[in-house]
Amino acid sequence: MMRHLISAADLTKDDAVRILDTAEEMARVADRPIKKLPTLRGRTVVNLFFEDSTRTRISFEAAEKRLSADVINFSAKGSSVSKGESLKDTAQTLEAMGVDAVVIRHGASGAPFRLATSGWIDAAVVNAGDGTHQHPTQALLDAFTMRRRLVGRDAGLGQDLAGKRVTLVGDILHSRVARSNVDLLHTLGAEVTLVAPPTLLPVGVGSWPCEVSYDLDRVLPASDAVMMLRVQRERMNAAFFPTEREYSRRYGLDGERMARMPGHALVMHPGPMVRGMEITAEVADSERCTVVEQVANGVSIRMAVLYLLLGGQDQTAQQTAPAPATEEK
Amino acid sequence: MSKTLIRGAKVLGGAPQDVLIDGERIEAVGEGLSAEGAEVVDAAGRVLLPGLVDLHTHLREPGREDSETVLTGTRAAAAGGFTAVHAMANTFPVADTAGVVEQVWRLGRESGYCDVQPVGAVTVGLEGKKLAELGAMHDSAAGVVVFSDDGKCVDDAVIMRRALEYVKAFDGVVAQHAQEPRLTEGAQMNEGVVSAELGLGGWPAVAEESIIARDVLLAAHVGSRVHICHLSTAGSVEIVRWAKSKGWNVTAEVTPHHLLLTDELVRSYDPVYKVNPPLRTERDVLALREALADGTIDCVATDHAPHPHEDKDCEWAAAAMGMVGLETALSVVQHTMVDTGLLDWAQLAERMSFRPAAIGRLTGQGRPVSPGEPANLTLVDPAYRGAVDPAGFASRSRNTPYEGRELPGRVTHTWLRGRATVADGKLV
Numbered sequence: 001m002m003r004h005l006i007s008a009a010d011l012t013k014d015d016a017v018r019i020l021d022t023a024e025e026m027a028r029v030a031d032r033p034i035k036k037l038p039t040l041r042g043r044t045v046v047n048l049f050f051e052d053s054t055r056t057r058i059s060f061e062a063a064e065k066r067l068s069a070d071v072i073n074f075s076a077k078g079s080s081v082s083k084g085e086s087l088k089d090t091a092q093t094l095e096a097m098g099v100d101a102v103v104i105r106h107g108a109s110g111a112p113f114r115l116a117t118s119g120w121i122d123a124a125v126v127n128a129g130d131g132t133h134q135h136p137t138q139a140l141l142d143a144f145t146m147r148r149r150l151v152g153r154d155a156g157l158g159q160d161l162a163g164k165r166v167t168l169v170g171d172i173l174h175s176r177v178a179r180s181n182v183d184l185l186h187t188l189g190a191e192v193t194l195v196a197p198p199t200l201l202p203v204g205v206g207s208w209p210c211e212v213s214y215d216l217d218r219v220l221p222a223s224d225a226v227m228m229l230r231v232q233r234e235r236m237n238a239a240f241f242p243t244e245r246e247y248s249r250r251y252g253l254d255g256e257r258m259a260r261m262p263g264h265a266l267v268m269h270p271g272p273m274v275r276g277m278e279i280t281a282e283v284a285d286s287e288r289c290t291v292v293e294q295v296a297n298g299v300s301i302r303m304a305v306l307y308l309l310l311g312g313q314d315q316t317a318q319q320t321a322p323a324p325a326t327e328e329k
Numbered sequence: 330m331s332k333t334l335i336r337g338a339k340v341l342g343g344a345p346q347d348v349l350i351d352g353e354r355i356e357a358v359g360e361g362l363s364a365e366g367a368e369v370v371d372a373a374g375r376v377l378l379p380g381l382v383d384l385h386t387h388l389r390e391p392g393r394e395d396s397e398t399v400l401t402g403t404r405a406a407a408a409g410g411f412t413a414v415h416a417m418a419n420t421f422p423v424a425d426t427a428g429v430v431e432q433v434w435r436l437g438r439e440s441g442y443c444d445v446q447p448v449g450a451v452t453v454g455l456e457g458k459k460l461a462e463l464g465a466m467h468d469s470a471a472g473v474v475v476f477s478d479d480g481k482c483v484d485d486a487v488i489m490r491r492a493l494e495y496v497k498a499f500d501g502v503v504a505q506h507a508q509e510p511r512l513t514e515g516a517q518m519n520e521g522v523v524s525a526e527l528g529l530g531g532w533p534a535v536a537e538e539s540i541i542a543r544d545v546l547l548a549a550h551v552g553s554r555v556h557i558c559h560l561s562t563a564g565s566v567e568i569v570r571w572a573k574s575k576g577w578n579v580t581a582e583v584t585p586h587h588l589l590l591t592d593e594l595v596r597s598y599d600p601v602y603k604v605n606p607p608l609r610t611e612r613d614v615l616a617l618r619e620a621l622a623d624g625t626i627d628c629v630a631t632d633h634a635p636h637p638h639e640d641k642d643c644e645w646a647a648a649a650m651g652m653v654g655l656e657t658a659l660s661v662v663q664h665t666m667v668d669t670g671l672l673d674w675a676q677l678a679e680r681m682s683f684r685p686a687a688i689g690r691l692t693g694q695g696r697p698v699s700p701g702e703p704a705n706l707t708l709v710d711p712a713y714r715g716a717v718d719p720a721g722f723a724s725r726s727r728n729t730p731y732e733g734r735e736l737p738g739r740v741t742h743t744w745l746r747g748r749a750t751v752a753d754g755k756l757v
Contacts, residue, residue: 087644108646109517109528110598117597118642131646133528179528203533204525 004116004125005305008136008184013160016187020144021157022304023297029066030300037303039311040069043100048090049128050076050106055271056128059295060103063302067311072099087111088120095121101310102126109133109176124309132174138270139180141301143188145294146225149266162189167219169195169251170229170278171240173202177270178229182210193219197251199240200231216251220260227268228253228278244277254280258288266290332356333747334364338372338708340698342674348377350704353746357700370742370752372708376674379682380412380705380743381659382695384475384504384582385558385630387651388414388445390436391429392421397635397725399436402655403443405633405724407750409655410707410740411443413686413694414633418450419480425450425461427469434471442750446689449473451492451503455481460492467499474690477504479558480605482540484510489544493553500690502580504556505544507565508606512536517646519592519607527595529645532607534562541565545572545579554578556688559632561587561606563616570625580688582630583617585661586652590614590730600641600648601730604634621680622671628684631658635726653724657717659709660736667711668737674711693746704747713739723756 002010011019029035045064047057057073064071074094087106094102101124104112109131116125129135147156150164166185172178172194185192192210194201205212213219220226231251233244241247258267267279267289275281283289333350340346340358347362348355383406389397397405399416406414416433418424424433430447437445449466453459455478466473476496483489483505492503513536518524520531541557545568548555557569560581572579586604591611594602602608620626634651641648662681666672672680686695696702716735719727743751750757 086639086642087647088642106644108644110646111644113598114644131528176528179526202525203520203531204522207522207525 003309005136005309006113006116006125006127007134008139008180011136011184011187013187013189016140016143016184017158017160019140019301019304019308020147022308023144023300024153024157026303026307027297027300029303030296035066036068037066038068039307040064040067042070043310044070044072044098045101045103045306046072046074046094046099048074048094048102048104050104050111051129053105053129055295056105059298060128060302062299063306066299067303067306069306087115088118091115091120095123099123101306103128105129107131126305126309129176131176133176133179135176135180136184137298137302137305138177139184140305141294141298142181142227142268142270143184144297144301145268145290146266149290150224150264160188161185164190164224165193165222166190167193167195167223167226168229169216169226169253171200171231171235172196172205172229173200175229181227182208186210193223195219195251197241197247200235217257217260220257221262223261223265225266225268226253226261227270229270230272230274231278233274233277248277252278252280253283255282258283258286268294271295332367333744333749334362334367334369335372335377335706335708336364336369338375338377339674340377341678342376345373348698348706350744350747353704355698355700355702355704358698370708374710374712375741376709376711377698378410378674378678378707378709379695379698380707380745381410381681382685382689382691383411383414383631383633383655384628384685384689385479386414386416386633386655387419387635388416388433389420389635391432396637399433399445400440401723401725402633402635403437403440403445404756405653405655405722406443407743407745408723408740408756409657410659410709410743411655412705412707412743412745413444413446413691415446415448415475415689417479418448418477419455423450423454424448425453425455427462427465430466430471430473431469441745443745444694446475446691447471447473448475448477448479448504451476451478451483452488457481457483457485457488460488460495463492463496463501464499467501474501475504475556476501477506477558479504479506482506482508482510484540486543486547490547490551493548493555494551497553502554502556502688504558505540506558507537507540507544509536509540516607518595518603519609521592521610523592523595527598529595534564534609537562537606538564538568541568545569545577548579549575549577554580557581559584559587559606559630560617560626561609561613563613566616566620566625570620573625580627581625582628582685583621583626584632585629585654585658586730587617588614588621588665589661594730598645600643600645601652601728601732603645603648603650604652605650618665618669618671621666627688628680629658629662630685631655635724636728637726641728651728653722653726653729656722656724657729657731657736659740660738661731663711663738664736704744706744707740708742710739710741711737713737715739
């Protein structure tokens with residue numbers, strides 16, 4: 001296991017399956033009356049959030065507390081960061097306080113990578129979302145949700161997602177969730193198709209390990225899971241698409257479209273949803289929609305990641321482990 | 330004044346010859362010159378070039394003396410073998426009046442390390458709205474010939490047209506920073522495969538190429554000359570090649586870093602690779618080398634852009650754009666162009682001294698190594714190999730992308746009008 005979790009692309013298939021399997025063990029803790037393990041007792045984890053994200057922060061916080069870690073929440077708002085302190089100085093302040101892991105959410109792509117590789121700190125770094133780059137724990141919880149539903153909770157143990165057809169729909173260009181999912185799903189053997197208006201696909205998407213389509217209706221019947229991504233209304237003002245209604249008509253998921261999906265197929269969404277834009281209420285509230293399940297699974301996945309990074313193996317081995325593979329890529 | 334005899338130097342890479350400097354001028358060039366009364370520099374195996382001329386340098390003074398001053402910048406220039414630099418106008422205050430350009434010009438004279446030719450802003454405050462007093466800057470002691478809003482593009486087609494026309498009255502030239510602003514809002518790196526993966530805002534090649542295409546057409550229409558700053562894409566090369574084939578008065582420069590580095594380096598998220606225009610792809614690098622070799626690109630210009638440490642020791646998006654370049658330029662050009670066989674030393678001299686001096690209408694710089702000419706000379710040891718160590722830089726800033734990289738060649742001596750500014754690899 002690596003020392004940091006920066007990008008889903010850094011995970012091998014064995015790493016990923018191991019995290020998913022560990023998360024299943026962690027999920028059992030959640031089923032107990034006392035949802036706590038002593039694993040990280042005496043270890044300090046800081047949630048360093050430069051961007052507002054209550055949902056992700058709470059998910060990490062719940063995971064850390066269930067592992068008995070000491071938790072510090074550091075929000076950039078109202079802190080010295082808003083007065084111009086640099087990421088480096090903030091990091092070194094935390095280092096001086098002796099934190100063991102930093103969970104970082106940052107608006108700048110690459111900030112967690114810099115934190116992990118610039119020699120500013122020694123702590124393990126977990127990327128909780130950076131700019132439009134990566135959000136690896138989201139991809140892991142999505143894969144976990146798919147494996148449970150499409151392979152089975154017990155049958156899935158030790159398994160990947162070979163042959164599963166996953167469709168991601170929406171604002172791929174600005175989405176760290178999409179990038180992480182493409183990387184991880186490809187590693188796990190799934191076949192990924194991206195569906196979006198051409199304006200919301202990055203130049204260079206042709207080199208990604210996935211298919212690209214502009215036609216949602218053609219892709220739906222051949223999908224085992226359809227992941228709808230949030231589309232911010234403001235994008236309309238930058239001419240990415242003409243109107244909200246036109247977007248919704250061409251790329252939104254409503255009941256009629258959902259009916260064209262295979263019977264077993266899932267509807268997923270990383271949240272928060274924009275109902276009426278990329279997804280109708282009828283779909284969001286349907287049995288097939290896994291949004292709430294994804295939230296619950298998020299805690300298990302984050303427990304697994306922190307456990308494996310901080311407590312899951314021999315300490316000395318961790319300290320000599322190499323930096324994430326993005327450096328050599 | 331003293332005499333110096335440079336013994337056995339390969340003048341412009343040719344057969345070994347002696348060059349005698351007397352006072353400010355070259356006295357004689359030949360074999361077996363008398364060393365009587367002269368200090369002798371043994372130049373066996375070394376290449377003697379005309380002093381290098383940079384069309385594109387940011388000296389940062391006035392305003393950002395924390396990153397560079399005219400003195401530290403000209404010391405860096407001398408260390409890199411330059412005897413003249415053009416100081417870009419994006420200072421604080423902007424060099425958009427006769428007063429500011431004269432200040433920069435005077436500071437250059439006082440430094441004594443390298444001639445400083447100020448570049449004047451095209452528009453007031455670099456805002457692209459209203460022409461600066463171009464004539465007053467030309468008529469000032471600084472004698473400005475090159476005008477540029479570098480750092481920003483003169484994107485308004487009418488302002489650009491007027492500037493191109495207006496400077497004809499005194500044989501001026503507009504040096505365009507070609508960057509369509511709307512296409513590059515939030516741009517962080519070259520738009521392509523790597524930016525898609527890294528999630529960094531793209532700076533598409535078309536944003537440069539569309540402006541160059543427009544400006545060569547404008548220059549042709551009004552019969553003016555235009556200079557393209559830091560050309561960075563294969564497409565830009567094709568447009569300039571086409572414009573030149575029409576006989577239009579277009580010149581272009583390329584930076585050393587665009588001849589060597591690609592956007593693959595951005596995968597490190599290390600802001601030392603953040604620069605504007607951004608590092609492009611391998612295909613672009615090869616096209617730029619070819620264009621510099623065949624003369625489509627006229628010259629090399631450093632775009633030396635010093636920044637304080639804290640502006641690079643941070644996350645990518647927060648970092649400043651730019652790299653220092655004066656002290657590594659010659660090594661990078663030797664590495665990419667001479668050692669690859671694309672240029673010989675005489676052709677390098679053309680592209681790093683004669684042409685840029687001619688574009689900037691400098692007199693006394695970019696002259697042949699011949700008797701009677703000003704003794705602006707650079708002596709290079711092309712056999713030297715060494716890793717770049719920023720700690721040894723004369724520049725006040727250290728933001729080099731080459732730290733630890735082994736590069737060939739070293740400037741051992743630089744003479745500015747007969748005075749050694751660098752001797753035995755050290756500033757004098």
